[in-house]
Amino acid sequence: MNLAQIESQVIDLCKEVGRFMYEENQNFDRSRIEQKGSFSNLVSYVDKESERKLVNALNEILPGAGFLGEEGTDSVGNNEYLWIIDPLDGTTNYLHQLPIYAISIGLLRNNETVLGVVHEVSHQECFHAIENGKAYCNERVINVSAIKNLSESLLATGFPYYHTEKKDNYLEIIKTFLEQTHGIRRLGSAAIDLAYVACGRMDGFFEYNLKPWDVAGGAFILQQAGGKVTDFSGGANYLFGGELCAGGHVHAEMLEVIKGKW
Numbered sequence: 001m002n003l004a005q006i007e008s009q010v011i012d013l014c015k016e017v018g019r020f021m022y023e024e025n026q027n028f029d030r031s032r033i034e035q036k037g038s039f040s041n042l043v044s045y046v047d048k049e050s051e052r053k054l055v056n057a058l059n060e061i062l063p064g065a066g067f068l069g070e071e072g073t074d075s076v077g078n079n080e081y082l083w084i085i086d087p088l089d090g091t092t093n094y095l096h097q098l099p100i101y102a103i104s105i106g107l108l109r110n111n112e113t114v115l116g117v118v119h120e121v122s123h124q125e126c127f128h129a130i131e132n133g134k135a136y137c138n139e140r141v142i143n144v145s146a147i148k149n150l151s152e153s154l155l156a157t158g159f160p161y162y163h164t165e166k167k168d169n170y171l172e173i174i175k176t177f178l179e180q181t182h183g184i185r186r187l188g189s190a191a192i193d194l195a196y197v198a199c200g201r202m203d204g205f206f207e208y209n210l211k212p213w214d215v216a217g218g219a220f221i222l223q224q225a226g227g228k229v230t231d232f233s234g235g236a237n238y239l240f241g242g243e244l245c246a247g248g249h250v251h252a253e254m255l256e257v258i259k260g261k262w
Contacts, residue, residue, distance in 0.1 A: 003130040006061055006107070007115055011126050013057045014103045014119035017050050017087070021101075022121050025094060046094070047071050050087035050103070058083050062107075070213045082108040086213035089118075090189035099123070104191035106216025113239075116220035118195045127195040127221050135225035137199050144227040144248030145200035150257075153203035153250045154182045156193040160209035170208060172261045177206075180257070190244075194218025197246055198225035204247030204254045208232070212239050222246055230255065232262045 024046050051071040058065070066077030069085045083105065088094060090101030099122030107115035114131040127142070129135040135142050147153050155177055160170075177184055185202065187193055191214065193205040198221045216239060219229045228251040231238045238244040245255050 003115060004133075007117070007128055007130050009061045010058070010105055010107075010115070010117050011119070011128055013054065013061070014105065014117055014126060015124075017053050018103060018119050018121040018124075020053065021046060021050055021088065021094070021103075025097060047088045047091065051085065054085055054087055054103070054105070055083075058085075058105075065107075068212060070211065080110045082111075084108065084212050084216035086191065086217075089191040089214060090187075093188045098188070100187050100189055100192060102189055102191045102195070104213060104217040106212075106220060108216070113216060113220040116217035116224075118191045118217045118221060120192055120195065125195075127198060127218070129221045129224035133224060135198055135221050137195075142199035143225050144198060144222070145203050146249070147203045148249040150177075150180050150250050150253040152182065153247075155184045155254070156196065156202050156205040157184055157186055158188070158190055158193070158207040158210075159186060160207070166208065166262070169261050173206070173258055176257050176261065177254075190214040191218045194222050194246060197227060197248065198222040200248070203250050204245075206232075206245045206254060206258060208243040210242055210244055215239065215244055219244065219246060227251065232258050234259065 048071050051069050055073050064077050064079045065081035065083055067073045067075045067083050086104040089104045094101045103119040105117045106113050116129050118127040125137055127137050195218050196202045197205050227248045229238055229246040231241045232243040234255055247254050
């Protein structure tokens with residue numbers, strides 16, 4: 001198993017599928033979509049076609065691996081590997097032609113992530129990392145920011161589509177962070193949020209009601225960049241547990257706030 005070779009192949013694949021997504025988006029106009037029906041139908045086509053392209057190629061790159069995908073590609077493999085893929089993270093942005101969306105891919109071996117790729121399509125920035133390696137943005141090594149105090153930090157979050165009984169607690173967390181940081185940004189793509197924390201553009205990210213494909217690639221890249229990722233209790237169940245707190249040196253302070261209100 002040559003992870004570096006697989007990483008290179010996955011990066012090339014993401015660039016290829018990203019070009020398809022970008023070209024489709026350039027032809028997008030509201031009158032065309034209204035004639036065809038709802039916005040979701042067009043996006044559903046782009047999502048599903050992108051996932052089909054990814055799955056077909058990943059099957060060739062690593063035969064026998066299983067799949068867990070946002071658009072329904074779930075299959076059990078015949079070896080210890082599992083691909084977790086989101087063909088279009090930031091669908092609402094894509095729908096409105098906001099240039100913040102990405103392809104997110106994570107590869108697990110025996111339930112441990114060993115590869116992550118987040119390809120931010122519009123700016124052609126590919127964030128990637130493999131087991132026992134550094135994290136990169138394209139060919140440049142990246143690291144989490146040097147900010148050590150929450151009061152100097154810039155955070156990212158998301159607003160869950162499906163609210164639970166915890167929504168008031170979540171709003172209290174947001175309120176506290178607004179008061180104690182330089183601010184909070186909501187980009188609309190968890191994969192990009194995590195990649196931006198990994199490269200130091202932001203200092204931390206938190207959200208709940210997340211799915212594995214939202215975070216599998218980005219969380220691993222952030223870890224390889226020197227950051228820390230946990231669930232809201234400080235445990236390791238962030239991939240399938242639906243909640244995630246990620247950051248560089250401010251992670252501990254972030255987690256203290258979250259645990260006090262969650």
